[in-house]
Amino acid sequence: MKSAKSMLVLSGVSRRFGDVEALRDVSLELGSGQTLCLVGHSGCGKSTLLRAIAGIETLDGGSISIDGTIVSGDGVFVEPEHRRIGFMFQDYALFPHLTVRENVAFGLSALPRAERAARVAETIERIGVTALADRYPHMLSGGEQQRVALARALAPQPRLLLMDEPFSNLDRGLRDKVRTETLSIVRDHGTTAVVVTHDPEEALAIGDMVALMQGGRLVEAGTGERIYDAPWTAYAASFFSQVNEIPARLSGGGLDTPLGRFPLPTGLEGLPRLLVRPQSISLAETGIAAQVQHRAILGEIEELSLSVEGLSQPLIMRGTARHDVRVGDDVFIQINPGRALIFPDDRLDA
Numbered sequence: 001m002k003s004a005k006s007m008l009v010l011s012g013v014s015r016r017f018g019d020v021e022a023l024r025d026v027s028l029e030l031g032s033g034q035t036l037c038l039v040g041h042s043g044c045g046k047s048t049l050l051r052a053i054a055g056i057e058t059l060d061g062g063s064i065s066i067d068g069t070i071v072s073g074d075g076v077f078v079e080p081e082h083r084r085i086g087f088m089f090q091d092y093a094l095f096p097h098l099t100v101r102e103n104v105a106f107g108l109s110a111l112p113r114a115e116r117a118a119r120v121a122e123t124i125e126r127i128g129v130t131a132l133a134d135r136y137p138h139m140l141s142g143g144e145q146q147r148v149a150l151a152r153a154l155a156p157q158p159r160l161l162l163m164d165e166p167f168s169n170l171d172r173g174l175r176d177k178v179r180t181e182t183l184s185i186v187r188d189h190g191t192t193a194v195v196v197t198h199d200p201e202e203a204l205a206i207g208d209m210v211a212l213m214q215g216g217r218l219v220e221a222g223t224g225e226r227i228y229d230a231p232w233t234a235y236a237a238s239f240f241s242q243v244n245e246i247p248a249r250l251s252g253g254g255l256d257t258p259l260g261r262f263p264l265p266t267g268l269e270g271l272p273r274l275l276v277r278p279q280s281i282s283l284a285e286t287g288i289a290a291q292v293q294h295r296a297i298l299g300e301i302e303e304l305s306l307s308v309e310g311l312s313q314p315l316i317m318r319g320t321a322r323h324d325v326r327v328g329d330d331v332f333i334q335i336n337p338g339r340a341l342i343f344p345d346d347r348l349d350a
């Protein structure tokens with residue numbers, strides 16, 4: 001996804017720690033004013049990539065450009081303090097001995113006094129923490145501290161804001177609210193941001209662009225909608241939602257499975273993998289015979305576990321409709337062939 005101007009360009013970025021290839025040939029482009037969410041399981045290289053962008057980590061290969069200028073790579077290394085980058089990390093430690101106003105002013109020492117005061121006033125007003133200006137951090141709630149940390153990061157008007165798991169210290173209820181507020185402030189500012197998270201739902205909620213990493217590689221990147229609805233890889237399909245893996249056999253241009261025959265997408269190479277999301281399965285008058293093994297109500301969602309001949313694992317079906325079925329009932333199910341996810345087998349690369 002490109003906009004008229006790229007604020008961040010990663011080109012073949014690589015970094016190794018001994019035997020560990022923390023970053024392998026990562027290339028990515030982020031438009032000005034966009035939010036990129038880096039997501040992946042622990043150890044996939046998210047923080048190393050963020051640190052490399054910040055200039056806290058050097059590269060073994062490739063380059064990083066910010067606003068059209070190389071900051072790392074090709075024999076260039078711009079020190080972190082000269083990259084015009086703002087940071088917000090997990091523990092967003094505010095200086096405990098400074099008030100909110102003083103915390104926000106901290107990164108503005110280069111500005112003349114009057115200009116600094118005006119910038120602080122404007123930033124805290126915009127972020128809605130003016131009423132807290134004379135309080136110390138221990139007098140603030142977690143959500144308020146987070147806002148002040150955001151004000152402190154944005155006050156120097158960075159070209160790029162880097163956030164490492166910025167919401168993970170907040171409890172669930174507060175997290176969604178603070179996240180929505182924070183990102184709308186970042187967008188209103190027109191600030192380009194890179195956010196790291198390990199939470200798939202959070203990644204989809206946050207990013208204009210979502211980049212999924214695995215073992216130091218970029219698996220795929222795209223809008224949250226694209227990467228969820230039409231993933232290019234089985235890894236992405238199963239990272240962002242639970243999936244049923246269905247054994248499949250290639251025959252005559254199609255796939256034979258215990259759930260029936262599925263057409264093979266054109267251009268598919270290698271052994272196919274068939275994944276079916278729980279919400280792509282429905283009960284029907286006729287179709288594939290199944291037996292109810294378990295029914296659970298997960299709030300709005302009903303989940304059925306179904307045994308189907310030829311499947312070693314129960315098939316998980318989920319939806320918002322309630323079904324009057326009990327354990328042991330014989331039912332029929334249908335799967336929309338258009339909703340089946342078919343990929344080349346990528347597990348050998350994992």
Ligand SMILES: Nc1ncnc2c1ncn2[C@@H]1O[C@H](COP(=O)(O)OP(=O)(O)OP(=O)(O)O)[C@@H](O)[C@H]1O
Binds near residue numbers: 022
């Ligand atoms: N300074 C270092 N020295 C040695 N190995 C490192 C160093 N920094 C990171 N690594 C290794 O590089 C890999 C990527 O680490 P990184 O911290 O980037 O992962 P991550 O995706 O941010 O994980 P988490 O979500 O747990 O923070 C890991 O295997 C890690 O052990």
